[in-house]
Amino acid sequence: MTEEEREDWELEQKRLDREWYGMDEGYDDEHNPFSGMSSEYTKRKEEEVEKKKKKKMTARQAQHQRVRIVELKCFNLILKSFNFVV
Numbered sequence: 001m002t003e004e005e006r007e008d009w010e011l012e013q014k015r016l017d018r019e020w021y022g023m024d025e026g027y028d029d030e031h032n033p034f035s036g037m038s039s040e041y042t043k044r045k046e047e048e049v050e051k052k053k054k055k056k057m058t059a060r061q062a063q064h065q066r067v068r069i070v071e072l073k074c075f076n077l078i079l080k081s082f083n084f085v086v
Helices: 003-025 039-053 059-081
Strands: none
Touching: none
């Protein structure tokens, strides 16, 4: 490899490095992977994410909640029987 070829190679490597690390700086219309996405698709995906955020109660949690409600109702009846107002 001659000196000139080596310099050309090094310059090309620097250019490729700048291009590679420049990709992290942001997107434009040419390099944006999300630019072709329709608004309907985006809206549908956002709704799906919102539905997933609402955590469903497991059977054990539901049972615990029912037991807790019964306990509170019983406690309330006891208080009422002693004419104690909360």
